[in-house]
Amino acid sequence: METTVEVVEQSQVGxxxxxxxxxxxxxxxxxxxxxxxxxxATEVSTNLVKYGKGGAVTLNRFFxxxxxxxxxxxxxxGPGFPDFPASLxxxxxxxxxxxxxxxAMMRASDLFDTYTGAGQGSAILSxxxxxxxxxxxxxxxxxxxxxxxxKEGQMECGDGWAHASCGPWERLCLVxxxxxxxxxxxxxxxxxxxxxxxxxxxxxxxxxxxxxAGMNATRGAVMAVVAIDVAAxxxxxxxVGNIAAMVHSGEGSGHLLSTDGIVGHRLxxxxxxxxxxxxxxxxxxxxxxxxGRWNLARYPGLLQRHAxxxxxxxxxxxxxxxxxxxxLVARDLR
Numbered sequence: 001m002e003t004t005v006e007v008v009e010q011s012q013v014g015x016x017x018x019x020x021x022x023x024x025x026x027x028x029x030x031x032x033x034x035x036x037x038x039x040x041a042t043e044v045s046t047n048l049v050k051y052g053k054g055g056a057v058t059l060n061r062f063f064x065x066x067x068x069x070x071x072x073x074x075x076x077x078g079p080g081f082p083d084f085p086a087s088l089x090x091x092x093x094x095x096x097x098x099x100x101x102x103x104a105m106m107r108a109s110d111l112f113d114t115y116t117g118a119g120q121g122s123a124i125l126s127x128x129x130x131x132x133x134x135x136x137x138x139x140x141x142x143x144x145x146x147x148x149x150x151k152e153g154q155m156e157c158g159d160g161w162a163h164a165s166c167g168p169w170e171r172l173c174l175v176x177x178x179x180x181x182x183x184x185x186x187x188x189x190x191x192x193x194x195x196x197x198x199x200x201x202x203x204x205x206x207x208x209x210x211x212x213a214g215m216n217a218t219r220g221a222v223m224a225v226v227a228i229d230v231a232a233x234x235x236x237x238x239x240v241g242n243i244a245a246m247v248h249s250g251e252g253s254g255h256l257l258s259t260d261g262i263v264g265h266r267l268x269x270x271x272x273x274x275x276x277x278x279x280x281x282x283x284x285x286x287x288x289x290x291x292g293r294w295n296l297a298r299y300p301g302l303l304q305r306h307a308x309x310x311x312x313x314x315x316x317x318x319x320x321x322x323x324x325x326x327x328l329v330a331r332d333l334r
Contacts, residue, residue, distance in 0.1 A: 158184025
């Protein structure tokens with residue numbers, strides 16, 4: 001469950017705080033943890049009103065290597081922080097306040113990350129875990145980040161995504177059911193069920209062909225599948241339709257190209273490609289609910305931040321409310 005609150009005036013600060021407490025109680029947070037969650041919710045929302053010139057806070061639950069709790073992601077398109085390290089120091093303020101908000105948020109959080117810059121707005125991620133138990137040493141190979149929203153006025157999102165570990169492979173799938181609403185969501189759910197059940201030997205091309213055979217009773221979809229063998233340094237990709245896909249590495253960025261068609265109805269050819277994969281590489285997938293003009297080169301340092309912040313910044317700047325929109329980010333954790 002995910003809830004996003006637009007924060008443009010002071011009354012909405014209380015709304016975010018109440019939601020944080022509601023989510024926290026559902027996750028079994030202690031009274032002390034709930035106090036930390038309330039502090040983060042209040043401070044991050046107040047900053048949006050004071051400095052961000054309005055923005056939004058997205059609240060969600062998280063489960064990470066045995067740790068559970070709530071996360072808040074705040075984004076704005078305000079002036080940003082020209083000197084963010086200074087802003088974290090208690091006593092630093094540009095508005096005549098005590099200047100302890102950002103530092104207090106960082107201390108109250110079990111995970112805290114930010115992306116900001118002069119003229120580029122800000123994005124803040126905070127996680128508050130139950131009993132302050134951070135995750136054990138992570139066995140994950142990829143850090144995942146995503147944002148998703150249905151077309152304005154729709155209750156269900158016709159986009160869907162999934163991640164699955166299968167033998168040496170870390171697989172990602174992004175599906176955009178044709179149109180909007182329940183029938184589009186049904187098409188996406190059918191594709192994701194087939195994706196999750198695929199055996200280890202299946203390539204991305206095999207998975208898409210199985211989806212095509214299994215989706216003829218749906219309205220169809222466009223989709224992309226990525227399979228990464230981290231140890232072997234291989235990335236396999238196959239896509240049909242207008243899912244945007246890019247790989248970012250220390251050597252530069254490259255597009256992963258899809259073929260034309262509609263999975264479930266019209267599929268002449270699936271072309272699979274292979275590229276290298278190295279420590280720190282990142283792959284980004286997005287549905288056409290995001291403008292195709294996004295370019296990570298305009299955000300210096302963003303790829304070094306948490307994958308959730310990468311997804312949130314791209315979603316903030318390029319999502320269109322006239323369509324279902326999804327962006328999925330996966331970064332190598334080595």
